[in-house]
Amino acid sequence: MSETQPKVFDNVPSPFCGIASDDLKITVEGLDVRVVANADTVTRPGFEQPITDTVPRIAGQPATLEQAVARAASLVNDAHLPVFSGFGTDVNETRAALSLIDRCRGVFDQARSGAGLRNLLVLSDSGWMTTTLAEVKNRVDVLVVFGADLEAAFPRFFERFIWVEETLFGAGTGQREIIFIGSAPPPSSAATSPDGREPTLIPCVTEALPQVAAALSALAGGQYLQAASVGGVAVAALQAVVDRLKAASYGVITWAAGQLDFDHAELTVQQLCKAVVALNRATRCAGLPLGGQDGDRTASQVAAWISGYPTRVSYARGFPEYDPFHNDAGKLLSSGEADVLVWVSSLSVTPPPVSGVPTVVIGRSGMCFEREPEVFIPVGVPGIDFAGHMYRCDNVVALPLYQLRESDLPRAADVLKAIERALGGS
Amino acid sequence: MLTKLTGGKVYDPAHGINGEVRDIYVRDGRIVAHHQADGVRPDQEFDCRGKVIMAGAIDMHTHIGGGKVTIARNLLPEDHRNDPVARSGPMRAGTGFAAPSTLTAGYRYAEMGYTAGFEPAVLPINARQAHMEMADTPMLDVGGYAMLGSDDFFLRLIASGAEQEIINDYVAWTIHSSQCIGIKVVNPGGISAFKFNQRKLDLDEDHCYYQVTPRKILQSLARAVHELGVPHPLHVHGCNLGVPGNLDTTLNTITGIEGLPMHLTHIQFHSYGTEGDRKFSSGAAQIAEAINRNPNITADVGQILFGQTVTASGDSMMQFANHAHAHPHKWVCMDIECDAGCGVVPFKYKDQNFVNALQWCIGLEIFLLVEDPWRIFLTTDHPNGAPFTTYPHLIRLLMDKSFRNDVLSTINADSAALSTLASIGREYSLYEIAIMTRAGAARILGLHDRGHLGAGAAADITVYTEQDDKEAMFTTPDYVFKDGELVVKNGEVIKVVWGNLHTIRPEFDRASIESRLKPYFDRYHTLKMDNFIIRDWEIEDDGRSKIMVHPCRGQA
Numbered sequence A: 001m002s003e004t005q006p007k008v009f010d011n012v013p014s015p016f017c018g019i020a021s022d023d024l025k026i027t028v029e030g031l032d033v034r035v036v037a038n039a040d041t042v043t044r045p046g047f048e049q050p051i052t053d054t055v056p057r058i059a060g061q062p063a064t065l066e067q068a069v070a071r072a073a074s075l076v077n078d079a080h081l082p083v084f085s086g087f088g089t090d091v092n093e094t095r096a097a098l099s100l101i102d103r104c105r106g107v108f109d110q111a112r113s114g115a116g117l118r119n120l121l122v123l124s125d126s127g128w129m130t131t132t133l134a135e136v137k138n139r140v141d142v143l144v145v146f147g148a149d150l151e152a153a154f155p156r157f158f159e160r161f162i163w164v165e166e167t168l169f170g171a172g173t174g175q176r177e178i179i180f181i182g183s184a185p186p187p188s189s190a191a192t193s194p195d196g197r198e199p200t201l202i203p204c205v206t207e208a209l210p211q212v213a214a215a216l217s218a219l220a221g222g223q224y225l226q227a228a229s230v231g232g233v234a235v236a237a238l239q240a241v242v243d244r245l246k247a248a249s250y251g252v253i254t255w256a257a258g259q260l261d262f263d264h265a266e267l268t269v270q271q272l273c274k275a276v277v278a279l280n281r282a283t284r285c286a287g288l289p290l291g292g293q294d295g296d297r298t299a300s301q302v303a304a305w306i307s308g309y310p311t312r313v314s315y316a317r318g319f320p321e322y323d324p325f326h327n328d329a330g331k332l333l334s335s336g337e338a339d340v341l342v343w344v345s346s347l348s349v350t351p352p353p354v355s356g357v358p359t360v361v362i363g364r365s366g367m368c369f370e371r372e373p374e375v376f377i378p379v380g381v382p383g384i385d386f387a388g389h390m391y392r393c394d395n396v397v398a399l400p401l402y403q404l405r406e407s408d409l410p411r412a413a414d415v416l417k418a419i420e421r422a423l424g425g426s
Numbered sequence B: 001m002l003t004k005l006t007g008g009k010v011y012d013p014a015h016g017i018n019g020e021v022r023d024i025y026v027r028d029g030r031i032v033a034h035h036q037a038d039g040v041r042p043d044q045e046f047d048c049r050g051k052v053i054m055a056g057a058i059d060m061h062t063h064i065g066g067g068k069v070t071i072a073r074n075l076l077p078e079d080h081r082n083d084p085v086a087r088s089g090p091m092r093a094g095t096g097f098a099a100p101s102t103l104t105a106g107y108r109y110a111e112m113g114y115t116a117g118f119e120p121a122v123l124p125i126n127a128r129q130a131h132m133e134m135a136d137t138p139m140l141d142v143g144g145y146a147m148l149g150s151d152d153f154f155l156r157l158i159a160s161g162a163e164q165e166i167i168n169d170y171v172a173w174t175i176h177s178s179q180c181i182g183i184k185v186v187n188p189g190g191i192s193a194f195k196f197n198q199r200k201l202d203l204d205e206d207h208c209y210y211q212v213t214p215r216k217i218l219q220s221l222a223r224a225v226h227e228l229g230v231p232h233p234l235h236v237h238g239c240n241l242g243v244p245g246n247l248d249t250t251l252n253t254i255t256g257i258e259g260l261p262m263h264l265t266h267i268q269f270h271s272y273g274t275e276g277d278r279k280f281s282s283g284a285a286q287i288a289e290a291i292n293r294n295p296n297i298t299a300d301v302g303q304i305l306f307g308q309t310v311t312a313s314g315d316s317m318m319q320f321a322n323h324a325h326a327h328p329h330k331w332v333c334m335d336i337e338c339d340a341g342c343g344v345v346p347f348k349y350k351d352q353n354f355v356n357a358l359q360w361c362i363g364l365e366i367f368l369l370v371e372d373p374w375r376i377f378l379t380t381d382h383p384n385g386a387p388f389t390t391y392p393h394l395i396r397l398l399m400d401k402s403f404r405n406d407v408l409s410t411i412n413a414d415s416a417a418l419s420t421l422a423s424i425g426r427e428y429s430l431y432e433i434a435i436m437t438r439a440g441a442a443r444i445l446g447l448h449d450r451g452h453l454g455a456g457a458a459a460d461i462t463v464y465t466e467q468d469d470k471e472a473m474f475t476t477p478d479y480v481f482k483d484g485e486l487v488v489k490n491g492e493v494i495k496v497v498w499g500n501l502h503t504i505r506p507e508f509d510r511a512s513i514e515s516r517l518k519p520y521f522d523r524y525h526t527l528k529m530d531n532f533i534i535r536d537w538e539i540e541d542d543g544r545s546k547i548m549v550h551p552c553r554g555q556a
């Protein structure tokens, strides 16, 4: 076999999208990775991002890994409050980060926690009834997409879970109804059924989504609304959605918290969840919170079992404390409370926010900076350069990630462990 | 290195040793026979005179890992906020209480003398998470029971009248793929039925879509487990959990299994009658009698103890039915991946509440009326009946009649009056506690080298100072050894170790069952069969957990 023969991998799981497609076909030639089947606009750049930097830097100057680790350790050690963010990471990397954070009394906060909290705050305030992707694939007869452009974040959602060839329970997918509340799906949307049925659209501006969610919840709970319209949407149209869900065997209401980008969006999510619970008095209905790009769910899950809290955890007083508002990395940096930022991101090349404090980046090779960090350690990618584990958006299915190529890039987990070792005993 | 534990009173029921004073020798993590240690000067010696020595305790049913535990963690930040645990000595920081963080759970178990815990509700689709959480639970050996019985692949097999051999292959494949040590069934068929909007499923009622009954499901799974030679009997969370009158369902479940081995879990929740003004009464006497009469039946109790906890169960149907009782009022139900489901409902058991107080009595009655301690196990179904940290209190209730009656006199008077508890004189002995929490648990799981102190056993050993107050005694062991290493001293972790994963690998026809499963995954699932199977590297590669494979009956 010649040196240049590409290696071919089938059924490769993607750590980059929250629905974790695991049917990708990938070829690897040297360090060059290509998705050759079932690629989409999220997975292709995720896998194909080329390796650029391979050498660590201290203040922009090339350094050995040992030197970079030592410099990072001394910054963390001298910090009053080091804050750790980023967390496009896999399970082992998150474990290693939490161990270091515990050791150095830091704060843990993912870059995407703001979106995740729109769901987590609902979970801890009232709970919810939810479902997972295979249940949707096999059971859903009415899908309400609330305030989301699903395909922007999950391009293959409709192909993989809605317009499938067959389902477990015999019913064809031809009868499935899709209702969008919010903006119209893009013209190229796969929300239109293969036989050309357009989804139902209830147009609604973003600002009106909270009111419309509240109205839906009231109607689902059997309340009568005197108003004829809410947030510019006819109550009759919302009543029709509720009636359709009541008549459904397995309705699903889905949203992408990352796209509900307005203040107190958790209250909107909560109304949707209340509607779901009300509908379950007589029929079955479930919520489907979509999210989890770039390992966001993974970091949250690991933090929940290791610290007891899913995000924004501070170990500053020697034990984990959860404060979803105060322990916001952005806030801690801008207020000056945090004095070192450690940015851990092996999945995504998104750089850290520019801040006034010394920054350590343990980041995917290919990351570019607006301002050169004090320490940059380029690392490999779980699911490309080495094996690992990641969570899908439903927080249930964890997928194995496999090594596809041989690079000399270190693993973020090993870098984090080395920094912890350099800090010495407890 | 040779370690000697000198002069302790040894309780080792697997060898019939009942409080005899003996020396115990440990070398390379194993207990060695006296003749192998004779004449060798021990490298270290522990003076155990006046102390009680038992094998490390084994919790055979405790929810320590997996999706629903982490849902409980996320549902109840206040549960943790009230019990922060600072980093201390070799121990990392964490949080207690009803659904503690994994690290804290491991330390606290060890500090009570436990060296193993088994997660009873591993959804195969979520098994990876269960293993990752158990891997992050230090100090303990772990294992899991894979949940079947509401998964669509199995229900389709049953509904189509598939031969037992195919069922057996599927059950074995599931045990292998999810790296488990047994099979559990939860509300047989009911979790699936709930997805079809069926709200109740009795033992002989048809699943509205598949037209199969829980009785049939139980029989086919129990037979599969038996025929595969799986040491642990089918682990059954029966129909109608918590429903007054479910006593009859449980009795029918026992007769319906037709003599096959079966373990009835948290049986307290399935032992309710409908007598009295409030149509809620104890069925403990009938249940205990049925267990006594049927040697194929084992049970763990699932004792409730008063206070705040959280119930986390695969039984989405019954958890949904009970959600109005949530305290605080918030709860989660999930349908999961055509595999199973879950329900998480926080709960506060109150001693002045008639039902809760009677539940407390019913559990204790069952403990005291089942005659054979080898067939009944000490559990609270952590955290469903109470957090595992209540075990020393529960042991005292069982060992100390006057303490028990003192507590009885403080609970709801109507419940106390209806219970026969006051008239039961039995007090468990240390020997019987050692059976329930060590020897019996190891035997029912097929762990040949755990739960006893014979030569060749893993040196998981707990040393207590004998005290009249058994709660104090079992709260703070003097020493705990894990695989021969001293890890706890005076009730405090002094060394952090990582346990083993106990599994079995029954023989089966992989090619045959995978020829059905692979296309099933491709057509209906959202991941590929190859990505569903948990490989050994996923457990062992980070260098902490080691997989221990125990033989099935008929395997060398």
Ligand SMILES: [Zn+2]
Pocket (backbone or CB within 6 Å): B186, B237, B265, B266, B313, B314
């Ligand atoms: Zn159960």
Ligand SMILES: [Zn+2]
Pocket (backbone or CB within 6 Å): B061, B063, B120, B121, B265, B266, B381, B384
């Ligand atoms: Zn249980």
